Amino acid sequence: MGRVTARRNVIRIRDGAVTTRPDTLVVEEPLEIRLDGKPLAITMRTPGDDFALAAGFLVSEGVLASADELANIVYCAGATDDGGNTYNVVDVRLADGVPVPDITLERNVYTTSSCGLCGKASLDAVRTQARWALDTGPEAPFRIEPATLAALPDRLRAAQRVFERTGGLHAAALFGADGELLDIREDVGRHNAVDKVVGRALQQGLLPLSSAVLMVSGRASFELAQKAVMAGIPVLAAVSAPSSLAVDLAAETGLTLVGFLRGNSMNVYAGEHRLALPTATATG
Numbered sequence: 001m002g003r004v005t006a007r008r009n010v011i012r013i014r015d016g017a018v019t020t021r022p023d024t025l026v027v028e029e030p031l032e033i034r035l036d037g038k039p040l041a042i043t044m045r046t047p048g049d050d051f052a053l054a055a056g057f058l059v060s061e062g063v064l065a066s067a068d069e070l071a072n073i074v075y076c077a078g079a080t081d082d083g084g085n086t087y088n089v090v091d092v093r094l095a096d097g098v099p100v101p102d103i104t105l106e107r108n109v110y111t112t113s114s115c116g117l118c119g120k121a122s123l124d125a126v127r128t129q130a131r132w133a134l135d136t137g138p139e140a141p142f143r144i145e146p147a148t149l150a151a152l153p154d155r156l157r158a159a160q161r162v163f164e165r166t167g168g169l170h171a172a173a174l175f176g177a178d179g180e181l182l183d184i185r186e187d188v189g190r191h192n193a194v195d196k197v198v199g200r201a202l203q204q205g206l207l208p209l210s211s212a213v214l215m216v217s218g219r220a221s222f223e224l225a226q227k228a229v230m231a232g233i234p235v236l237a238a239v240s241a242p243s244s245l246a247v248d249l250a251a252e253t254g255l256t257l258v259g260f261l262r263g264n265s266m267n268v269y270a271g272e273h274r275l276a277l278p279t280a281t282a283t284g
Contacts, residue, residue, distance in 0.1 A: 003027055004048055026169050028188045033057060034076065034091040036100055046169065046187045047087065049196040050075075053187075054090050056199030059207070060227040061101070062129030067205045069098045132208040132232040136254030136273070142211055142234045143274050148179045150264050152215045153239050159184045160217075172197050174233075175213045182212060190216055191223050198231045208232020220259055225249045235274060237261050242269055 010023040026046055033041045033054045045053060051073040058064040076089040094100060135141060152175055159181060160171045172193035173184035185196035194216065201207055213235040214228050220238035222245040228236040229249065235256040242250075242259045247269045250257035256271030268275060 004046055026188050029088055032089045034089065035063070036093055037091060043189065043192060045189055045192045049185055049200070050087070050090055052185075052196045052199030052203060053192055054092050054195075054199065055202050056195030056197070056227070056231075058092060059198050059202055060195065060223075060230045062131070062230065063094070063101055064098075064202060065131040065207060067203055069095050070202070071095045130229055130253070132210070134229065134232070134234050134254040135210075136271075142177060143276065144177045144213060144235060146266065146275055146277065147264075148177070149213070149237055149258060149261060149266060149275075151179055152213065152237060153261055155179065155181055156184065156215050156217065160186055169193075171217045173215045174201070174209065175215055177211065177213075190218050191221075191227065194224055194227045198227060201231065210234060213237055215261075219243070220246050220257060222246045222249060225255060225257065229253045229255055235271070237266075 004027055005024050006027050007022045008025055009020060012019050012021060028044055029047055031043050031045050031047075031050055031053065032039060033043070035058070041057065043053075043057070054073055055064060055070060064070055071093040073090055073092050075085060075087050076091050077085045152173075155175070156171055156173050159173065160169065169186040169188060170190035170193050171184060171186045172190065174182040174197055176182055183197050183200060185193045185200070187193040187196060194214065197214075198207075198209075201209055208231065210232050212233055214224075214231075214233045215237045216224055217239055219240040220236055220242035222243055224238075225236055225242070225246040226249060233255075235258070236250070237258040239261050240259065242257055247257060249255065250270035254271055256274045257269040258266050259269060260267045268277070
């Protein structure tokens with residue numbers, strides 16, 4: 001199977017001195033996801049947790065919501081001309097009775113390691129496909145202290161093992177309300193990292209993740225907010241900025257969306273009812 005890292009020679013220039021040395025890079029390879037034998041999507045990913053990635057992708061697509069809806073996931077042999085297995089093609093088989101969505105050429109998608117499902121779903125699509133509604137009232141059962149949120153970026157960074165060697169991976173992690181790390185996955189694509197943690201949760205029968213915070217490195221795009229909502233996650237936190245559409249989706253669905261989570265500062269864009277906040281002061 002594909003490795004997570006690879007070695008390549010690099011010319012390093014430091015203070016005018018030139019040296020040649022091997023460098024450790026993160027591996028990026030395509031993964032084709034098939035659904036009941038039919039091609040569905042291709043994503044550029046870091047090999048590893050491929051079955052969880054495929055399962056998590058199908059959660060965000062509204063196809064899967066529980067482990068009993070999934071029959072199995074296998075690597076497809078014969079992916080090369082000589083019949084060898086590249087471990088870059090997986091086939092997801094649904095359980096008996098689970099409806100297979102209509103797969104057309106217009107629906108087939110190619111996702112890059114940076115952008116997720118480019119140009120895909122609208123707010124209406126997420127609203128109609130979500131299996132669980134997030135608790136949106138002031139008495140929502142899941143609450144988290146801002147001080148607990150503030151500690152999550154350092155805990156995320158400390159758990160990124162491959163990033164330490166490559167500097168080239170995104171991470172997604174699930175934390176409890178007390179800040180306990182529940183799971184973390186790394187990938188060259190931030191949306192793949194989220195699919196991996198969500199897929200692992202589905203395989204373990206843990207959906208909906210109604211008592212978890214999803215913490216991501218980088219920005220909070222619409223795709224990541226969508227994946228959080230589809231997995232029943234009440235809080236999405238990111239170290240960088242959210243997009244306008246991510247904020248719109250969070251406001252519509254009741255998702256708590258926190259951006260620029262750095263040190264003791266953060267911006268709360270939606271879902272502030274889950275945080276114990278002092279009264280905000282309006283500024284111009």
